[in-house]
Amino acid sequence: MRAISLFSGAGGMDVGFEQAGFRVAWANDFDKDACATFQANFDTPIVQGDINRHIPTLDQFSDIDVLFGGPPCQGFSVAGKMDPNDERSQLVWSFMKAVEVVQPRAFVMENVKSLATLAKFSAIREKLFWLSQKLGYSYDLVVLNSRNFGVPQSRERMFFVGIKGDTKFRFEPEAKRFSSEEKAVRDIIFSLGKAGTEKNKRVCNAKITIAAKPVLRKSPYSGMLFNGQGRPVNPDTPSCTLHASMGGNRTPIVDENHLFEGSPSWVENYHHHLMNGGQPYGMNEAPEFLRRLTVDEALRIQTFPDDYEFIGRQSSVFRQIGNAVPCNLAFAVARAVRSILGSAETSANYIQNKQYVAAV
Template identity: 25%
Template sequence: MIDLFAGCGGMTSGFMAAKGFKPVMSVEFDLRAAATYAANFGESHTRYADIATIPDEEIPEVDLIIGGPPCQGFSNLGSRNVLDPRNKLWKEYIRFVRHAKPKVFVIENVDRFFSSSEFALLQAEATPGGLLESYELSSGFLLAADFGVPQRRKRTIVIASRIGKIPLPVPTHARTGTLDDLPEWHTTRDVLSGLPETPVTTELPASLEEFFGVDVPGIFKSSDLHIGRNPTAMSLERYRHIPPGGGRFNLPDHLLSRCWREKKTGTTDVMGRMRWDMPSLTVRTEFFKPEKGQYLHPQWERDDNGHSVDRPITHWEAARLQSFPDDFQWCGTKLQIAKQIGNAVPPMLAEAIARHLKPYLRGTARHTTPKAVPCRLCRPAG
């Protein structure tokens, strides 16, 4: 397989966990993300480069292409400017498809991609006379929590196949009380409980490793990412007022910023606290800033003798909420690693897609919806 816009390798991590998939090329423009990918999956097939600079003749033929062109242009957090050059990078993806001739390719993107003009153009290319006329497309939304990820992260998934139409995978998990035959969603408790509540440092270890001829910070273990911050007294006072599932609307007037005081609606997850009994909301790139979303640690008890953890989640906790395994290795500064975590495809979601695709790629599927496969957190040890 080829992984395009590979980032730190969340999608490759999931496909490798599903067994039977071999990456022969990955392409990533960001040096530190490419270094993280190389640290986990090898530097020899990792291309740290602008995808547009890779010649056609260097693109190998493969069975599968995976990847997600940068999503910021489509995100409802951005301007959705159709002229944003990042919105055009999907055309490079199509160039790779044309030369690699995969049986299947998979695109992952933010949920708003589904209603974008770029998605409409992609669909048009899969009609007679288009660049992708030999492919049949299946597309829709997948919720990461439905596939074992302890996070309510909704994404657009496109599966394109020239070996017969392949449907999207069916959920392997369900919200409590909705489907009795499926395991329940994983919660923040499943992945955050047991980690040290008080990080002992605010900094990564001093370490450098060479990748692509350049020294980058790393290689760091997941436990090295359990780093705290130094919040102000005002911030700590705000944290103490926020109950699980709550947010800025739980703050008394004297703790409200001017913009919060004047904005009576919207941004409900700002300064929010997670809940132990639910998956987190979407982990974005600035999860270490509670003013950006629901990123406060879920432990909270209101009374004076209660036990509360009044801090945002750490990088390690964010990586666990994204379903990265603890043996995953990281390169970059604190900000760069946070960006890698927030931008990644959750490995468990990728693994579910990989397991779903495997029988089609092997020619053993009847192109009907297969039975759900439990995730690795639900399967018995060994």
């Protein structure tokens, strides 16, 4: 099956879709380093630049089975300003214009959970539904958590899926047919060995300092025990969401002795100390065996192949990894789309009118 990839980034969705049997015919991203990373791992050429400049050229493609991609989410994220008028938020309409030009058998738009659930974005959702129907697509909007699909990370993402014609489908149960056993961080990174060793060389040297005024939560792995936004990772559960802001003191924290030596968790013991009224330790009293997540560990937590090549400075590589859709989650989504396309009776009355864009 043939696909077009938009907002491709480092290629997390592309890995999953190609593993599911799709062949990407064309790809695009704005970021120079992400495009270099994509080109280092795929035979498909990727076009760098503003997608709006390239959409008119997509009419060269016919018989495309699926158009997929994740428009930038910063304007919709609860970690950002949640501004629907953010310039990046307008790119969801660029995605739909690409659907209008290409007329694929299916489309998959990925974004943050808040776009699918918050009342303040209801008008955007209704407009997406209207456009999909106008173009002749049945659709479904679901939120999936990557931890249910073999990804050692709790990461909830929206998937807006359209199928050409009047086919009725429910995407979530179809996707969950391809769910996997939950994996803990330890399961996936232990075999890399300690930070700095042969298979785990790309370390993050940002210093870890203890917060003078910690913010406590019930879990030792929530709240803010350390300065910066990097939270500690519990190796015995899926990790928290890896963000594109990783790098420096925003990179998650690992207790190396707890992970590799089976020692008691320093983070849990310190949290217990604070919860029982103990005073915070001094800023520089974090033990040396607490360190930041490495690039190789982050790559595995996002379920990229071990031999996946990343281009750019370490800060750029962390950003590319954090921005990506976990490959195993993309694989399950792609298999569900294939399954639906394989069983769907496509309508003979496709809507060909391409004049609606003027009204968007």
